[in-house]
Structures are given as C-alpha cells and as structure tokens.
Amino acid sequence: MANSIDKAEDGPYRSDNRRQELMASAAHLFNQRGYDATSMRDIAKEAGMLAGSMYYHFPSKDDLIIATYEEGTRLITEAVVEAIRDIQDPWDRLEKAAIAHMNTLFGGNNFSILLCADISRTAPTLRIRLIESRDSYDSLFMDLIESLPLPADVDPTLLRLSLLGSLNWSSSWYRPGGHSPTQIAALFVRLIREGLSTTDFHSTQ
Amino acid sequence: MANSIDKAEDGPYRSDNRRQELMASAAHLFNQRGYDATSMRDIAKEAGMLAGSMYYHFPSKDDLIIATYEEGTRLITEAVVEAIRDIQDPWDRLEKAAIAHMNTLFGGNNFSILLCADISRTAPTLRIRLIESRDSYDSLFMDLIESLPLPADVDPTLLRLSLLGSLNWSSSWYRPGGHSPTQIAALFVRLIREGLSTTDFHSTQ
DNA sequence: ACTTAAGGACAACAACTGTTTGTTAGGGAT
DNA sequence: ATCCCTAACAAACAGTTGTTGTCCTTAAGT
Numbered sequence: 396m397a398n399s400i401d402k403a404e405d406g407p408y409r410s411d412n413r414r415q416e417l418m419a420s421a422a423h424l425f426n427q428r429g430y431d432a433t434s435m436r437d438i439a440k441e442a443g444m445l446a447g448s449m450y451y452h453f454p455s456k457d458d459l460i461i462a463t464y465e466e467g468t469r470l471i472t473e474a475v476v477e478a479i480r481d482i483q484d485p486w487d488r489l490e491k492a493a494i495a496h497m498n499t500l501f502g503g504n505n506f507s508i509l510l511c512a513d514i515s516r517t518a519p520t521l522r523i524r525l526i527e528s529r530d531s532y533d534s535l536f537m538d539l540i541e542s543l544p545l546p547a548d549v550d551p552t553l554l555r556l557s558l559l560g561s562l563n564w565s566s567s568w569y570r571p572g573g574h575s576p577t578q579i580a581a582l583f584v585r586l587i588r589e590g591l592s593t594t595d596f597h598s599t600q
Numbered sequence: 601m602a603n604s605i606d607k608a609e610d611g612p613y614r615s616d617n618r619r620q621e622l623m624a625s626a627a628h629l630f631n632q633r634g635y636d637a638t639s640m641r642d643i644a645k646e647a648g649m650l651a652g653s654m655y656y657h658f659p660s661k662d663d664l665i666i667a668t669y670e671e672g673t674r675l676i677t678e679a680v681v682e683a684i685r686d687i688q689d690p691w692d693r694l695e696k697a698a699i700a701h702m703n704t705l706f707g708g709n710n711f712s713i714l715l716c717a718d719i720s721r722t723a724p725t726l727r728i729r730l731i732e733s734r735d736s737y738d739s740l741f742m743d744l745i746e747s748l749p750l751p752a753d754v755d756p757t758l759l760r761l762s763l764l765g766s767l768n769w770s771s772s773w774y775r776p777g778g779h780s781p782t783q784i785a786a787l788f789v790r791l792i793r794e795g796l797s798t799t800d801f802h803s804t805q
Numbered sequence: 806a807c808t809t810a811a812g813g814a815c816a817a818c819a820a821c822t823g824t825t826t827g828t829t830a831g832g833g834a835t
Numbered sequence: 836a837t838c839c840c841t842a843a844c845a846a847a848c849a850g851t852t853g854t855t856g857t858c859c860t861t862a863a864g865t
Contacts, residue, residue, distance in 0.1 A: 448813045452812090512721070557766040590792060618842085652843085656842060
C-alpha cells in the first residue's frame with residue numbers, strides 16, 4: 396500500500412525512484428520552517444541527494460510545494476470521507492468529520508498539516524493553485540454544515556469558517572501530551588452545537 | 601497625536617525622522633507578502649529610501665519585524681482595554697473585546713493584523729520575541745474567559761484557543777463588503793455562548 | 806549480454822539576500 | 836559662525852537562492 400501512492404498517472408518508473416522520499420522530506424521541512432525558509436538544498440540534503448537532482452522529479456520548487464499540498468488534501472479528504480460514511484445524524488457527522496480532521500492533522504502524516512498554513516501571503520501564482528486544492532476539501536465541510544438544522548439568521552459559510560478556524564489554528568499550538576486531537580475536535584463541535592450556557596439544559600453529555 | 605507614537609523612550613529626534621513611515625511600509629509589505637518574501641530593498645523602496653539607510657533606524661531586519669509586531673500588540677491591546685472598560689457582565693465583556701479585536705484587525709491599521717500571521721514556522725530567535733509580545737495580549741483574553749461561568753469540564757485555555765482561532769483565522773478570508781467585523785465577532789461569541797441548538801431555549805436575543 | 810532510458814551527481818549560473826562600509830548634506834543648539 | 840549629530844546615499848560585501856546544463860551510473864526490457 397505504500398508503493399503505489401501518487402503514481403496514479405502513467406509512465407514507467409524504476410523501483411528505486413525516490414519521488415516519495417523527496418515529497419516526504421519536503422513536507423517535513425515545509426512544516427518545520429515554512430515554504431520560503433526551506434531551500435531546495437535543504438530538502439535535497441534531507442533526502443540524501445543534491446539540489447539539482449530534484450529537478451528530474453519536479454520542474455520547479457512551486458511544483459514541489461503544490462505536490463505536497465495536494466497530497467495533504469488527498470489524505471485528509473480520504474480520512475474524513477471514511478469517517479462519516481456510515482453516520483446519518485447531521486451533528487454526529489460533523490463531529491466525526493472534525494475528529495477525523497484533527498487526527499489526520501496530528502496523526503504523523505506530514506502532508507495534511509500543510510493545509511493549516513496560511514497561504515494568503517504566498518506568491519499569487521502559487522497561491523491560486525493551493526487555494527484551488529483546499530477549496531475542494533472545504534466544500535466537504537460546507538456540505539456537512541448545510542445539512543445541520545440552523546437558525547435562519549446564521550450564515551453557514553461563517554459557521555464553517557469559525558469551525559475550521561478553530562480547528563486549523565490548533566496547528567500553531569497543539570503539542571502531544573495535552574488534550575488529544577479527538578477531545579479538542581469534540582469540544583469545538585460541542586461549542587457551536589450547545590454553547591456554554593450553564594442553565595442545566597445542556598449539561599448532559 | 602500622531603507625532604509621539606513610539607518615541608516614548610527618549611532621545612532627540614529630528615522633525616523629519618521617518619521611522620514611522622518605515623514601520624508603516626514594512627507592516628504593509630509584511631502583511632501582503634509575509635516576512636520572508638519581503639526584502640529590505642522592497643521596504644526601503646516603498647518608503648522612498650535605500651536599503652542601507654534603514655539600518656540607521658533598525659539594527660536588523662528581525663528588529664524591524666519585532667518593532668512592527670509590537671506596535672500591533674500595543675494598538676490592539678489599547679483598543680480592547682478601552683472597549684471593555686465600563687462593561688461589567690462577563691459575557692458582554694467578552695463580546696465587546698472580540699468586537700474591538702476584529703475592528704482593530706480590519707480597521708486600517710497595518711500593524712495589528714500581523715498578530716494573525718502564524719509565527720510558529722519562523723526562525724526560533726525571532727519567534728521567541730514575537731511569542732513574548734503576543735502572550736501579553738493573549739492573557740487579556742484569558743482573563744476575560746476565566747471570568748465566565750463555565751462548566752467544570754471545559755478547559756478555559758482550550759476555549760480561548762477556539763475563540764482566538766476563529767477570530768484570527770478570519771485574516772485569511774475576510775474581505776470588506778460582506779459581514780462586518782462587528783457582526784463576525786458577535787456571531788463567534790454567540791456560538792460559544794449559546795450554540796446553535798434550535799430548541800427555542802436560546803433563540804431570544 | 807546489450808541497449809536504452811531512468812535517476813541522479815556535479816558544477817556553474819545569474820539574481821537576490823541581509824548587512825556593512827565610507828561618505829555627505831543639512832538641521833539644531835551653542 | 837561653529838560644530839555635532841541625525842539621516843540618508845551609494846557601492847560593495849559574502850552568502851544563498853532557484854535553476855540549468857552536462858555528464859555519469861545503473862536498473863530494466865529484450
């Protein structure tokens with residue numbers, strides 16, 4: 396299951412092709428230092444090759460960035476879709492989705508968490524491609540939220556932005572050892588579902 | 601009121617000192633392109649001087665970054681403190697604080713919105729200084745949240761992170777013309793206060 | 806065993822990075 | 836009228852950036 400990732404397209408590849416390792420190294424460093432602060436030489440060094448050699452696999456740094464980012468959306472989309480497959484209740488679906496979202500972000504895969512980085516300050520050409528990729532994932536949450544029984548005066552888009560804001564912002568403060576990703580996601584969904592009113596109406600569960 | 605900003609410390613300055621313009625140009629570009637993608641020459645050009653000349657005002661790029669960032673925390677702290685001064689009710693105080701927060705972010709000052717940029721991927725030396733500055737602002741919200749009547753099973757820290765996550769994430773999607781900063785802030789506070797339960801218990805106000 | 810292309814090493818590129826240097830025009834106080 | 840210091844210019848610094856071309860090695864197909 397590890398040797399067919401992302402070679403969906405075509406072409407003959409040798410068994411010692413290191414495209415995957417390259418992407419993993421890139422994702423790791425992008426997370427650690429950000430896109431700009433990570434040089435092609437840094438990535439190559441971590442992957443055990445020279446900078447110029449990477450241009451066999453990726454025509455430019457931007458293409459490498461896009462590839463890792465899209466791998467991130469692919470993985471997290473897969474996880475969320477799987478998590479809500481058999482759930483019917485709209486609120487439950489949202490909760491399971493949020494939990495899968497968080498567990499994927501902090502579950503060891505270095506790709507999905509790239510989605511949490513703010514891309515609004517990157518170069519326009521690159522940004523457009525990344526936004527495109529993320530939008531397809533966001534629409535998944537949009538559907539979940541529009542399935543909720545909402546008060547008429549609440550904009551579902553604003554609601555999605557609030558939830559995803561809370562969840563994604565966690566990438567800047569989450570550290571293993573405290574609350575688990577599952578706990579965090581469950582609380583954040585509970586917040587927008589029940590609020591914090593201590594009137595005893597909602598103190599159960 | 602515009603000529604005494606940030607010259608609180610000491611020293612004789614000439615009336616044509618352009619430190620302020622320099623900081624404004626820097627903040628503008630930092631917001632637009634991010635720290636790394638903004639070169640000293642870019643900033644100097646926007647301010648109408650040469651790169652080397654900036655080193656009279658700031659000993660390094662990091663110092664310039666820190667100065668603009670701290671100006672941002674100063675301004676937003678001022679706005680929030682002012683907004684909650686005469687409010688007593690804990691929930692009202694939180695709401696007014698969130699509203700002041702958002703209005704300052706998008707109110708035209710180019711400094712405060714720097715607080716919304718994710719700094720977890722910047723160079724460690726710089727990051728420490730920025731975190732220090734932001735923590736002092738965050739503690740303001742921590743106090744507001746700890747004053748709320750909270751259920752025992754809700755971690756106030758997690759609550760603060762959820763709210764500030766929602767609010768700050770808006771810097772990546774907010775555009776004038778849609779919902780106002782005030783509306784957005786009010787909704788986000790209402791969410792964690794009442795939730796979205798459509799059981800009619802909380803549909804008043 | 807031979808051929809071919811995949812995969813990568815290596816060196817060099819021009820452009821750009823933050824920073825430093827030496828120097829100078831001019832405002833402010835004496 | 837003098838002198839100091841602010842504020843900026845202009846040019847250069849050494850290092851790093853993404854990228855490219857050329858060359859070599861090696862795995863796979865026949």
